Amino acid sequence: MSATPPPATTSSQSLPAPISVDIRPYQWEDKCDQWYLLNRKPSEVPPPPTEQDARGWARALGAIPAGTMKLELAVQGASADTVVLHSLHVRTMSKAAALPWSAYSMASGCGGGLTPASFDINLDADRPLAHPKAGEQGDTVIPAVDFPFKVSKTDPEVLTVYAHATTSNVSWYLELDWSSGDRSGTLRIDDHGRPFQTSGAKGRPLYDYNIDTSTWEPDDTATVN
Numbered sequence: 001m002s003a004t005p006p007p008a009t010t011s012s013q014s015l016p017a018p019i020s021v022d023i024r025p026y027q028w029e030d031k032c033d034q035w036y037l038l039n040r041k042p043s044e045v046p047p048p049p050t051e052q053d054a055r056g057w058a059r060a061l062g063a064i065p066a067g068t069m070k071l072e073l074a075v076q077g078a079s080a081d082t083v084v085l086h087s088l089h090v091r092t093m094s095k096a097a098a099l100p101w102s103a104y105s106m107a108s109g110c111g112g113g114l115t116p117a118s119f120d121i122n123l124d125a126d127r128p129l130a131h132p133k134a135g136e137q138g139d140t141v142i143p144a145v146d147f148p149f150k151v152s153k154t155d156p157e158v159l160t161v162y163a164h165a166t167t168s169n170v171s172w173y174l175e176l177d178w179s180s181g182d183r184s185g186t187l188r189i190d191d192h193g194r195p196f197q198t199s200g201a202k203g204r205p206l207y208d209y210n211i212d213t214s215t216w217e218p219d220d221t222a223t224v225n
Contacts, residue, residue, distance in 0.1 A: 015183070016078075017078075017178065017185055017187055018077060018078045018079065018081060018083050018178075018180045018183070019075055019076065019077055019078060019083050019085075019151060019178055019187065020075075020076055020078065021073050021074065021075050021076075021176065021187060021189055022073070022074040022076075023071065023072075023073055023189055023190075023191070024071065024072040024073075024074075025055070025069070025071050025191050025196060026051070026054040026055045026058065026065075027051070027070040027071065027072050027160075028051050028054070028070065028106065029068075029070050029162075031048075031051075031105075031106045031107030032105065032106075032107055033067075033068070033225060034054075034065075034105070034106040034107075035065075035066035035067055035103045035104065035105055035106070035201060035206075035224045036058055036061075036063035036064065036065060036066055036103065036104055036106070037063065037064045037065075037066045037099050037101040037102070037103050037104075037199055037201055037204065038061055038062065038063050038064075038101055038102060038103075038104055039062065039099075039101045040061065040101075040102075042102070042104075042207055042215070042216035042217075043215075043216075045061070045104055045207075045216055046061075047209055047214070048104070048105070048106040048107060048209050049106075054106075063104075064099060064101075064169070064197050064198070064199050065197070065198050065199070066103045066198075066199060066200070066201040066204075066224050067103075067164055067165070067166070067198075067200065067201055067224040067225050068162055068163065068164040068198075068225055069162075069163045069164070069196060069198040070160065070161070070162055071160070071161040071163070071174075071196070072158060072159075072160055072161075073158065073159040073160075073161065073174075073176075073189060074156055074157075074158050075149075075151050075156060075157045075158075075159065075176070076151060076152075076153060076156035076157075077151045077152035077153045077155070077156075077180075078153060079152070079153055080152055080153055080154065081152060081180055081181065082150050082151070082152050082180065083150070083151050083152065083178050083179070083180040084148050084149070084150055084178065084179050084180065085147060085148055085149040085150070085151060085157065085176060085177070085178055086147055086148050086177040086178065086179065087147050087148075087176075087177045088119060088130045088147065088159070088161075088174055088175070088176055088177075089130070089174065089175040089176075089177070090121055090123075090128040090129060090130055090163075090172060090174060091172060091173050091174070091175060092123070092128060092170060092171070092172050093171040093172060093173070093195045094170070094171045095123075095168050095169070095170050095171075096168065096169045097167070097168065097169065098165065098166075098167055098168055098169050098199050098200035098201065098202065098204075099169050099199045099201075100204070101204065102204055102205040102206070102207060103201040103204050103205070103206050103207070103224055104206075104207045104209070104216065105206065105207065105208045105209070105219065105222065107209075117145050117149070117157065117158060117159050117160060118132070118133040118134075118135055118144075118145075118159075118160040118161075118162065119131060119132055119133055119159065119160070119161050119162070120132075120133040120162050120164075121161060121162065121163040121164070122164060122165075123163055123164060123165040123168060123170040123172060123198055124165055124166055124167055124168050124170075124200070128163075128170075128172070130161065130174075132144035132145060132146040133162065161174070163196070163198055164198070164225070165198045165199055165200040166200040166202050167200050167202060168199070168200055169197070169198075169199035169200070170197065170198055170199070171195040171196070171197050172195055172196055172197075172198070173188060173189060173190040173195045173196060174188070174189040174190070175187065175188055175189070176189060200224075201224040202224070204224075205218065206218065206219045206220075206222050206224065207219060208222070
């Protein structure tokens with residue numbers, strides 16, 4: 001999906017923003033680290049989906065990302081002209097206590113690493129901010145990279161966002177500030193016009209899926225990050 005600019009945010013309001021953002025909100029850093037909160041009994045929950053089917057699975061069941069929600073934002077210019085990306089802001093629409101539901105794991109087994117241009121958001125904070133995040137690829141430490149970035153049609157940029165909550169249930173979206181020549185504006189980034197939602201799962205019942213028995217089983221050793 002692509003983000004669209006909110007009204008009255010550019011200096012040339014009759015012109016579309018010179019960038020597009022392909023938003024992938026149901027990305028998994030690693031299957032063992034991905035949890036969803038559901039207001040359902042284990043016997044009512046189908047097997048975990050593959051990553052590419054996560055959106056439909058979650059929407060059909062009313063599942064909410066638990067702990068950390070990973071977004072990938074592929075930003076690309078509409079022409080050869082350079083567009084400068086200045087900053088990424090977090091806007092909270094609502095915040096309440098974490099949902100009192102059970103958390104279900106997508107798989108077991110860990111691995112993977114972080115990629116460049118990654119940002120960490122603590123949704124429990126009174127004023128959540130997008131902080132640049134260092135990462136690892138194999139044995140190589142990747143330094144944190146911060147704004148500004150430059151993009152064009154032939155030079156896109158992928159921004160990875162890790163938004164996490166421990167004690168709160170938060171509805172939120174992002175705003176991306178940009179400029180190109182004498183134009184500037186702000187692009188709203190959300191989930192098809194709806195805010196993203198992330199909830200903490202501290203102290204909630206945790207379940208893993210047993211492939212051998214095709215059942216969800218309690219996991220007293222796992223934690224939701």
